[in-house]
Amino acid sequence: MKIDYVKARQVFDSRGNPTVEAEIKAGKIIERAIVASGASTGSNEAIELRDKETAFKGKGVLKAVSNINKKINSKLKGMGISAQKEIDSAMLELDGTENKSVLGANAVVSVSMAAARAGAKAKEIPLYQYLGELAGNKKFVLPVPQMNVLNGGKHAGLENDIQERMICPIGAKTFNEAMQISTEIYHILKSLMKKKFGSVAGLIGDEGGFVAQIKNEEEKLELILKAVEEAGYLDKVSLAIDCASSEFFKDGNYFIGEKKFSAGELTDFYSELTEKFNIYSIEDGMAEEDWIGWKQLTAKLGNKIQIVGDDLLVTNIKFIEKAIKEKSCNALLLKVNQIGSVTESIESANLSFKSNWNVVVSHRSGETEDSFIADLAVGLGAGQSKFGAPVRSDRNAKYNQLLRIEEALGKNAVFGKK
Numbered sequence: 001m002k003i004d005y006v007k008a009r010q011v012f013d014s015r016g017n018p019t020v021e022a023e024i025k026a027g028k029i030i031e032r033a034i035v036a037s038g039a040s041t042g043s044n045e046a047i048e049l050r051d052k053e054t055a056f057k058g059k060g061v062l063k064a065v066s067n068i069n070k071k072i073n074s075k076l077k078g079m080g081i082s083a084q085k086e087i088d089s090a091m092l093e094l095d096g097t098e099n100k101s102v103l104g105a106n107a108v109v110s111v112s113m114a115a116a117r118a119g120a121k122a123k124e125i126p127l128y129q130y131l132g133e134l135a136g137n138k139k140f141v142l143p144v145p146q147m148n149v150l151n152g153g154k155h156a157g158l159e160n161d162i163q164e165r166m167i168c169p170i171g172a173k174t175f176n177e178a179m180q181i182s183t184e185i186y187h188i189l190k191s192l193m194k195k196k197f198g199s200v201a202g203l204i205g206d207e208g209g210f211v212a213q214i215k216n217e218e219e220k221l222e223l224i225l226k227a228v229e230e231a232g233y234l235d236k237v238s239l240a241i242d243c244a245s246s247e248f249f250k251d252g253n254y255f256i257g258e259k260k261f262s263a264g265e266l267t268d269f270y271s272e273l274t275e276k277f278n279i280y281s282i283e284d285g286m287a288e289e290d291w292i293g294w295k296q297l298t299a300k301l302g303n304k305i306q307i308v309g310d311d312l313l314v315t316n317i318k319f320i321e322k323a324i325k326e327k328s329c330n331a332l333l334l335k336v337n338q339i340g341s342v343t344e345s346i347e348s349a350n351l352s353f354k355s356n357w358n359v360v361v362s363h364r365s366g367e368t369e370d371s372f373i374a375d376l377a378v379g380l381g382a383g384q385s386k387f388g389a390p391v392r393s394d395r396n397a398k399y400n401q402l403l404r405i406e407e408a409l410g411k412n413a414v415f416g417k418k
């Protein structure tokens, strides 16, 4: 089946910012995909093309849309729809830059995801299976969700703050049970927050988590653990944090709240938090340029917990290879729009698996109703996801898709880490 056309339109994400929706037609098949967008972005991410005109304060994406309608459309027309690799490399070739700055990573990745959906349709198989085939993986795994229930940092308009505090129902037996555990905790946390800080404390940040009026990090984590305990799940839930520490790194030091830390002091601080609050995973504990700090952190905690690279790696093989060599971390946060194509995302995941790293498939803080990454997590058999709190349809689109997939897999469904 051959591609008849590729086209695009400007639509809107969960923060009300313009984003790209690509549409692809092959025979009777028409499929679409929408791109997500980050706030605490890594400086080496592929370029998200924005119009920089007066409309939408420069955030319009009509240039990216036009690149799809004209250049990408003429390049891909007539290609086989199930040739994902060829489709992606044709776009990379057309762009010709390392960071997709000509066409825009938002243009390329939306077409890439829509093409994968159409490719799966053409083969009459589910998307997760199609992505699994592309990755050479046959073991479909429903991910343990890392759910960001207390938002901070850029996602909550706060400075010098750890960005995400997540509950992870590691002890659940199924994804379905993981959802029950997480939502029950979420609702208890909501009432604890309201009791402590009044009704405004029930309001939420970009990823659906609450925004605590607490300065002290320990108090925040205590509050979450209290909710876990009241819900009766202390034995089934671990915590994870995404520090997004590039945001509070200045002149070689880290600033959290009123405190200043060197990389060594910060490592000690994380070590204490890990012991006290049953933390199994720390993401972006060090800043993207602080490769020495990363190495120290992994040397100290890497054999006990998961050390996840997000801004550090930007889902890019070049940085993953460096991090493997330097033992900078032991897990990849995988974001498709960070690298800008499905094929490259799969390559990054496979390189990580090969090095015995874990992979966490992740959303962006600016999300949409597109649930592509739910299928990707299962297809890769990654075993872990990070899609925000279990509220708001931009986040629950992914969780609800995982519930459908678990049901479809029936007895063959596996939940948990790869």
Ligand code: 2PG
Pocket (backbone or CB within 6 Å): 037, 038, 039, 040, 041, 042, 164, 207, 242, 244, 310, 333, 362, 363, 364, 365, 366
């Ligand atoms: C992160 C992400 C998603 P953003 O830092 O991991 O939670 O945030 O999309 O803003 O980069």
Ligand code: MG
Pocket (backbone or CB within 6 Å): 242, 244, 283, 284, 310, 311, 333
């Ligand atoms: Mg992150």
